[in-house]
Amino acid sequence: MNERAKLVTNAIGRPVPTVVNGQEQAPYKGVAQTDPTGHKQAPPVRSCKDYPPSGDKRVGSLQEALERCGLRDGMVISNHHHLRNGDRVALEALQTAGKMGVRDLMWFPSASFPCQEPVIDLMEAGVVHHIEGSMNGPLGDYCSQGRMQGMGVLRSHGGRWQAIQDGEVEIDIAVIAAPSADAFGNCNGSHGPTACGSLGFGLADSIYADRVIVVTDNLVDFPCIPWQIQGNNVDFVVEVDSIGDPSKIVSGTTVITRSPDRQRIAELVARFVRDSGIMRLGFSFQAGAGGIALAFVTYLSRMMRQAGVKASFVRGGSTKYLVEMLQEGLTGYILDGQTFDLDAVHSIATDPRHVPTSPFTSYNFHGKGNFASMVDVAVLGATEVDVNFNANVNTHSDGRLLHGIGGWQNCLAAGCTILAVPSFRDRIPVIVDEVTTVTGPGQLIDVVATERGIAVNPARQDLLEALKGSDLPLRPIEEIKAEVERFCGGKPKKAQVTDKPVAVIKWVDGTLIDTVFQVAQ
């Protein structure tokens, strides 16, 4: 796996390997330029004759469950990340596998967090061979250093569903942490002392994995209602004292940015959405749970209220700000992919208009459509954006891989995509000549909003037309870039990397859009 891979140049001019972790790869050919082939992943047919008629699938421990799943060297173990930095189950599963003497596992989380830093020890010990999944923080850093045995593979939320569905990744054992579950394996994230809201990131795993283990600290009587994940796909249920630290699973409350610059960005974005005519009766938007995005939601809410405009739905990570919109009637529905704070968890558990979604409904590019392209405007972040509007969310300008993709690539399908970013961070310009890593093509990025002004992609003449006469600070992206460079004392230094690929960035259709190279020591 460690041999230098052959690289080819893809349609956006980036070098990508032809083989990753032993699997042949296709280079990115452009937006919607690759046709899927083949059929969906087909897990083995099981029979009720091999499951207890009582429906009670409990076993004594996670180790027993892993044994009965036939855990062995080289298997693919998956987890969802709805418990975020409070998760105790994923690490426990991998450490248990280590104690059982198993080696060379591929860990396939929907995302990993700093709380899972000890997976580095398991990689050093050979228990885990490599990680395919978003690596936030220390694990990404470890990968950047070229210390992982295999290559990291980063996929968007929709891309992860696509990879599972299409059989690119065959999950041997899915270990699903569940804030509520019955003994049959029906489970949800919306109820219980460690409630996290939706369990959508574990849904594909439950459907397509060979074996499925549900781990819960809140066993309820059958039937566990609602069942976000169905017991009919579950092999074993394990009761534990605690699946995670509630205070790190959801925030007590999400925090709006206090920075005046970022407040200004949020307000500019809201005004842009209003003045361009996107904010109209029945429109829809998606915004994340970052500080700028939250501030944007409060500005936009105010404008909607003033104009008497109601959204048909809002998408995205849900917070109390979206819940307030729902309760006030400013939106008909919240279509929820992740649930970020206690107000949102309470809402998803009790309000039928607050609907859990999965990457299948929202993001999977290999479906018969998805929700992402029906969203009128998506407000997103980025670590870097270049003068061609290509953007990076994975690496920093020093080349280190520190962030996952999340739903970011998938959201680029929205009618209007706005990157709401400060023009610099730590005196390093965010707008650059060429991004360190291309996570998404500029063709799909319509607007870059900074505290120094708003750059509209010249391909979107319709937006520029709609904003004629507006008092918004519309400026060419090159002009904003030049100003930031003057302010910061020049362009950012180029990342110092070797020629060894350590991770690849997949596009939503499974092709390779870019490569992350080992950071030079």
Add this chain to the structure above:
Amino acid sequence: MNERAKLVTNAIGRPVPTVVNGQEQAPYKGVAQTDPTGHKQAPPVRSCKDYPPSGDKRVGSLQEALERCGLRDGMVISNHHHLRNGDRVALEALQTAGKMGVRDLMWFPSASFPCQEPVIDLMEAGVVHHIEGSMNGPLGDYCSQGRMQGMGVLRSHGGRWQAIQDGEVEIDIAVIAAPSADAFGNCNGSHGPTACGSLGFGLADSIYADRVIVVTDNLVDFPCIPWQIQGNNVDFVVEVDSIGDPSKIVSGTTVITRSPDRQRIAELVARFVRDSGIMRLGFSFQAGAGGIALAFVTYLSRMMRQAGVKASFVRGGSTKYLVEMLQEGLTGYILDGQTFDLDAVHSIATDPRHVPTSPFTSYNFHGKGNFASMVDVAVLGATEVDVNFNANVNTHSDGRLLHGIGGWQNCLAAGCTILAVPSFRDRIPVIVDEVTTVTGPGQLIDVVATERGIAVNPARQDLLEALKGSDLPLRPIEEIKAEVERFCGGKPKKAQVTDKPVAVIKWVDGTLIDTVFQVAQ
């Protein structure tokens, strides 16, 4: 297809063909004696690039939708039967195919009803080759006469899911009637002027069919909430004036039997459930929507109220009697497979404790367990039952195929299975030496309750033990049979049939449990 098929004798002594409609078949080997092989059906991978980014999948007509699905000779067309005898969509789809000049279709409804009698004309004209699915009334009669070109294949609700999931039946085009749908294809049966409650019988079709058309007379704004069927699986949406006749889709109200004999059966069954100790805190039951079953529910409710006993859940076709239990707190949940009357439709649309289910959750034998085996007692009907407790729900004693299987076979997995049947109908005994058709093996049938007494399967000594000292009229089945024969003037006449198989009865694991032969003219 019409050649005389080779017959073999299966494990329950019935002759079954080795080949049906060109497909090799396995004979029934006994309860839980057949291991599944292979992998689940894998539909082709699709891409969002081939679907409208707006999410608007509407086309002008059903014909246009069928054309764009590539309808051609020999295809498999499926429908669900939630609109029952009020359905207008299934017949319209087949007749439209006929007008388009297509021939030799296999029609694969989850069940067919008298309103679809004109499918006989389509079979005579060669548009429809044969039907695989429950045939209630005229279509079953037509099949019995040996006039269908192919063989009928009858499956339980769970068996239909199993056949689709396992790839035994590959659906080319699913046409799904939806009481509410959005333009993306998200749809439900619980809302709208032709509401039918659950849409569970169409779920497998939506997941596994190559192409999926949703037909609605109630287009709602995106998102259609709840989505019982997901637009992400849907190719086209067609708006029509009416998908069916509401008065025939659900009853205004379901009607309890007024016959004193049948009332007595219902009361005996309720007493049996109580006195055997099955009726205890947290128990569960399933009963259908027939007259005896409804009366049973009212008797049992009364006994539960008197004893202060609450069920954890009730399953089955839902009616106002189950809804009253839910509202009164006599059950925690209704797990609903079909929704039979207006009270139940209102309940499923508004009460989160009234949960729609699918044959996947409830009945599919080729899953990792299902709900059916977790039910403590199921109260079912039959056309005939023999002294070995084998039972028939498909044919009459004259050999005519007039009924589908429904969930009947699947419900036999319950902890206790009770057939609640009159001892005779039209002066023809119901208890016989040998049933005309074996739909379910006596091994799984525990109790036969008639107005003349209750026969417990001798294999269930535990039930007999629990009822020691009871004042229930427990009698050997042979004794009841003898009494009925005296009363009716002898045994029923043997069905006069030819040696030509016209239909097969599949067991829950896909094996053949029996064959229906052409009725002699």
